[in-house]
Amino acid sequence: MNSIRIRLFIVLVVATGIVWLSAFAWVQQSTRTKVERVLDARLAEAGQMVSSLISDQRIDVARTASAFADAATGDALRSSGYSHKLSCQIWSLDGALVGSSQSAPTERLTNQNTGFSSSVVDGERWRVYSVVNEALGMRIMVGDSYTVRDRLVTDVTKGLALPALLMFPIMASLILLSVQRGLAPLERMAAALSQRPADDLSPVVVAPLPREIKPMGDALNGLFSRVDAMRDREKTFTSFAAHELKTPLAGIKTQAQVAEMATDPEMRTQALQRIQFGVERADRMVRQLLALASLDRHSAGTERAADARSVVEAVASDLKRLADDKNVSIQIDWRSDVRTQVNSILLTAALRNVLENAVIVSPNGAEVKIIFTAEENRLLVAVLDRGSGIPEDDRVRITDRFYRGKDAKEGGSGLGLSIVATAMQRLGGTVSFQTRPGGGEIVTLAFATA
Known part of the structure; x- marks a missing residue:
């Protein structure tokens, strides 16, 4: 029934x-x-x-x-x-x-x-x-x-x-009539929902709603609002992604044409190097887009749990080749021996982007330091670099998607720190930025111990 x-x-x-x-x-x-x-x-x-x-x-x-x-x-x-x-x-x-x-x-x-x-x-x-x-x-x-x-x-x-x-029988008829009138607001809401187009996610207005049904109406409108916000975010994501991918792909195409027509070996070599640079940029951007899309539907939990120290070591090891190519060294300063289980997917996504940015912005021969420490019931993973740092005007929007600061180096997509912020939010932690004395930036990832 x-x-x-x-x-x-x-x-x-x-x-x-x-x-x-x-x-x-x-x-x-x-x-x-x-x-x-x-x-x-x-x-x-x-x-x-x-x-x-x-x-x-x-x-x-x-x-x-x-x-x-x-x-x-x-x-x-x-x-x-x-x-x-x-x-x-x-x-x-x-x-x-x-x-x-x-x-x-x-x-x-x-x-x-x-x-x-x-x-x-x-x-x-x-x-x-x-x-x-x-x-x-x-x-x-x-x-x-x-x-x-x-x-x-x-x-x-x-x-x-x-x-x-x-x-x-009269009483039964009155009860049936009362039940029908009592459920009439639900029928009006169903009629309003059935008549609206699929792309209309505006709040459902069926007035007046009884006090018992109003929470359901508010919850439904809240769901529509969240779906609408997610849809807008997906539209923005797709639009910006298409725009950002168009630039390196166009550059690769242009440099390929230059290499094909070049008669000078030096010009051909430069064109091939630019093609390689464009491919690396596109590759990094695609990886970041996939990571961001994964984080949008991923939540913190016990799946893929790993020791936080192991995650830090693994990320540093993965980026060693990039650091060697940039003539940058990665050093880890273990100031705590605390062992705690953490979602490896989320922490890896956050730390990898912070550390990769630090390596890219660091000058030739510089050192990027990772400080692993504990504070009360939190673990802190700080990444220190000797780059140009983040201008004060950009700090407010630095974690927005596809936002690139005015002093950003060529090749960036504006997604790295957005991925960091999203991953830390899913992890129940925070990310903070601080100017490093003597030049550079300190990016700190903080999350609760298990």
């Missing part, structure tokens, strides 16, 4: 039915109790009345029970079907039957001397009230059948139950 409407309808109808049945049982029990109290009071009054008539000698004792029965069962009561079971017996204290009403059984109504009692006479249950007239030596017994009482209770409860049963 996947329909919320049907489930709500069934739950509400069943719950209302249970409440009604409980109320019906309570009313029936309450009615029975009150009817018994009323009829018991009637029995007591009737018994006292017979005793009073006998004491005042207003009527003959032998006729008292019959006269009482005639008075208690008038024409109106006879037609009601409730009065014919009211019976009276008068017994002497020595056990002789003095008189009885016509409807009274031949057997003694009860063996209890005074007060209320219940008994079975001729297979029928009776409720009896007994009173003793000491002056005349008489015991008066007035009783009615439980059959009459049960019929009274049944008739009262039927009078309550029949209207309720007749109202039940």
Whole structure:
């Protein structure tokens, strides 16, 4: 059963039915109790009345029970079907039957001397009230059948139950109508979503939304906003990537044409060197684009976990050839022996780009230093170079995608530090930049220890 409407309808109808049945049982029990109290009071009054008539000698004792029965069962009561079971017996204290009403059984109504009692006479249950007239030596017994009482209770409860049963279909219809009206905002939202084009990620406006549905609407609009931002970022990424790749590819094509037409060996050699430079630039840019695309869908976790020291050593080893070509040395200063597991993909992406930039911007014969240290509950990996540093005006935007500072060297794409910032964000860490005393830059990667 996947329909919320049907489930709500069934739950509400069943719950209302249970409440009604409980109320019906309570009313029936309450009615029975009150009817018994009323009829018991009637029995007591009737018994006292017979005793009073006998004491005042207003009527003959032998006729008292019959006269009482005639008075208690008038024409109106006879037609009601409730009065014919009211019976009276008068017994002497020595056990002789003095008189009885016509409807009274031949057997003694009860063996209890005074007060209320219940008994079975001729297979029928009776409720009896007994009173003793000491002056005349008489015991008066007035009783009615439980059959009459049960019929009274049944008739009262039927009078309550029949209207309720007749109202039940109306109630079910009202519940169904209420459920449909309550779910109408969801249907309006579904209609609004089904009618909009696929490229429309603007917030869904379906007013007014009930308080219970508003969080879902806000969450949906939040999702649209995030998807729209991601789509814009992908558009920008694709546009900038195409533009940035176009430059080195155009340069490679031009230099290839120059090499083909060159008759001078020196000119051909220079053209081939420029082709190699263009290929390296394009290769680096493609690697960075792939790394950035991977980071956009990657999150920090325990997958590909490795020791942070091992990651630093591996990255330094991978870039040794580049450093040798630039006549730059890479030195690692281990100031802490802390061992902690970290996502190797994210830390490798961040450290590789920082270290690669440091090697590229460093002058010939310079040294790039990596300082590995611990501070409280964090690990710090600082990369120090002797390059030209980052101008103050560029520091605010230095981690933006495809942003290249005004003093950036030829061959850069503006992606390296953006990759660093993204990777550290996924890793739950930070990247900071600081001017190095004596020239150069200090880039520090900080992340929590496991």
